[in-house]
Amino acid sequence: MDLLLFAMLILTLSTCHTTALAEGAESQTMTVRTSPDELREIIKEAYIYGFPMVDSYRIQYSYFVDQDNPEYKGAWNEIHNMSRVFTPQDKAIQTPNSDTPYSFLGADLRAEPLVISVPEIKDRYYSLQFIDMYTHNFAYVGSRSTGTNAGNYLLAGPRWQGVVPEGITSVIHSETELAFILFRTQLFNNDDLMEVQEVQAQYTVQPLSHFKGEEPPVVPTVEFVQPLSVEEQKTSPEFFDVLGFLLQFAPPHPSERELLDRFAKVGIGAGKSLDFAALSPAERQAVREGMSDAWETFARYKAEVIDTGKISSADGFGSREFLGNDYLLRMSSAVLGIYGNSKEEANYPAYFTDSEGKPLDGSSNRYTLHFEADKLPPVNSFWSLTMYELPASLLTENPINRYLINSSMVPDLVKGSDGGITLYIQNDSPGTEREANWLPAPAGPFFMVLREYWPQPEALDGSWKTPDLVRTTTSLPPQ
Template sequence: MTSIRKKLEHFVGLFVFVTVILTLSACDITTPAEDSKSQTAAVRATPTELRELIKEAYIYGFPMMDSYRIQYSYFVDQSNPEYKGAWNEVHNMARVFTPQDKAIQTPNSDTPYSFLGADLRAEPLVISVPAIKDRYYSLQFIDMYTHNFAYVGSRATGTEAGSYLLAGPRWQGEVPEGVKSVIRSETELAFVLFRTQLFNDADLVAVQKIQAQYTVQPLSRFLGTTPPPIPTVPFVKPLSVEAQKNSPEFFDILSFLFQFTPPHPSETALLARFAKVGIGAGKSFDAASLSPAERQAVTDGMDDAWKAFTQYKAEVIDTGKKSSADGFGTRKFLDNDYLLRMSSAVLGIYGNSKEEANYPVYFTDSEGELLDGASNHYTLYFKAGKLPPVNSFWSLTMYELPASLLTENPINRYLINSPMVPDLIRDAEGGITLYIQNESPGKEKEANWLPAPKGPFFIVMREYWPKPEALDGSWKTPDLVRTAISLQP
């Protein structure tokens, strides 16, 4: 098991759910704190204390930084091929992800996405959805901390049409008529991910018609009143994926983000400790002004944060003490467990809360060995009546390593999911064997083939709207069994 753990740690950085970030573009945003911007606060800590505070601030801030990096590429950087469009508008992606989509790791290829970057500074937004009775859909509301603070959709609000008011933390207005409920974000910026189920390729037109009925409008437009003024300040450029791991500039950008996150009562003392070393709203963390000993403390503190994550993953996540069902949810659910929140962001940012979707992952086979399509074949067997228990649908998606992306294959199949079940081959007892390997298992078995890359990979099972037995352990995921070893070198 020690060798297995070392191998898993070697791949820690490979499961990061990320988006490519390019150059800064002109985009404005409002902040009440902009007039109070101050110079770097003097470090009032010994190098030892500074190192510990930097570690603590990094663990706390990583999910915020990674989420900002994604939203920057989607809603700010118009030169980025991943740019979706302006804030406060719905942007539909009328297709599922393929291997050509490389900005986001471990992408869902079941449901076409729609995206909303919500700037709630000036006023709330009214989000309207149509009646959707023939398929699963969901709107996942995510704040800057990466808490899932609300849901709209099949599970959460039902199948009827409705309008919902998304408001920031400082809004104190009256709820207008025609709004079903108010959804309150703890932060001034929020991200809403829309998922609309797709049954097959021919169903795409129906999905596009549904997406066209998702609407977002500022409250003033909904009411027909004059919109409030919006003071502006430009976004700062986020760090690259690699620089985010070790650049002291991390904390200057984090201070910028704190402008959009009013302090939560449970974190007053924590934020006061960060402010002691110049990290906080209205502050500028200037690493160049630090002494050599202080700068080394910053570098060591960031390294300590990643070591803490690696240890946590090995001892808690890899051993099954905590899973994706524990790592995503509201602030109350996560209970300010910042290392768990960081781990969830590193391993799969924007994962759903367990009530909405559960994500069993196959990193190893039944014998604990890492998965590799270059030399091995695998099978996954579902007994009759023992498919994943869900109210909506399930899928099993292949991701190649080290990219953690969908993998090219001759039949353009990136997953097997429940809409495909009628076309899968069953044995005499009604069971289903899935063949997971690089080469075709033969024409007679190809219906059950999930193509693997000719190299390392992992597989994610998605259970949308899982039934209780999928969460309480009474239903077990089947073993991934290594069945053949190729003689090729």
């Protein structure tokens, strides 16, 4: 399909209801061609498949569409830099890091590609993580992946077939028309913030036409539908309306045609709307139960597979090829830590339980984590241990405004007589002499993530083991 024809097609979809789909699509209501039992099963499958897309859209809508949202960053196709790290006030993204000031780019590739330029960066880690609408990590630019030299990277949508001009370092293809690029720039300490801002100011983006000095094509307009809140996503049948809207910008992948045909049996697909009120009572009940089944399936998977370590974060984030269309794994990763890096870029061992297998809770328990001398996490860049309160999976408020302990802090940590480092994870202060090693926990359930940026092989092959988190309820061990 040539660009002009594609633009004309998109223009027919450019005016949308605020709660449904593109104009004209509301007539494509759900026609059930199956029994309630099969409807329930298909609803479960479609929910698991679509959850990462719908939840990612919730975030990107707050960042690039809803100007009244406190999380709003700015327009699509512009880079928006944060001059600080994340705090508990940043609530859109679950389990955010608080190590690297972020820059954000919401890429709308419907009209033409974008050219993203980065400067030479030799003195600190940086990365650009390219995420499609499915939440696949489809490309990287940065210290590990492309090196320290400056470059111009052309980001193209699935239908672009133009000529690559001179001056382009490489071409990156997205299989969806909308994409999300997360920039991470390493911050060494608070005194380093101005240097990070200088690096961020050198990240640029421009339309390909501007890079070539040509007139830009007409950008097709679209009125984005209203997203669902985190809680609404769990029970509202409008979930499938949002999914239908998003699938309009995601051309079917060859590996999913049979699955999408199965969804179409109950009217779920690009441009389709679920007229829930028009369904029979048995069909409405099947939809509700199918959505509930999806969450029950996730809960069992988390308890039996993720919490037990059978699958780690290293298995849960990556390209379509890496994930192998494992939709339950993709949903689980989105629920627990959406936009996680691929394991080559960052590994995320997590602490959900203590050494005895009991859930973590700071209301009555205190914990220690001991790193032996010369056995800190093996990384080429840096590591951090970050605290998250549950059930929100967000950074937690505390009296010293410390949300993590990372490798930049090691020189200031108190070392034991063996040269090792003991971290104190608890709600109350462990005492003045140990406060340098204190990671405050909430007075309730929590989990922690050990981030390993640009991990060395032993961090990935299991030869380096994460230390046990030991519960100490009556007394603290000697330093």
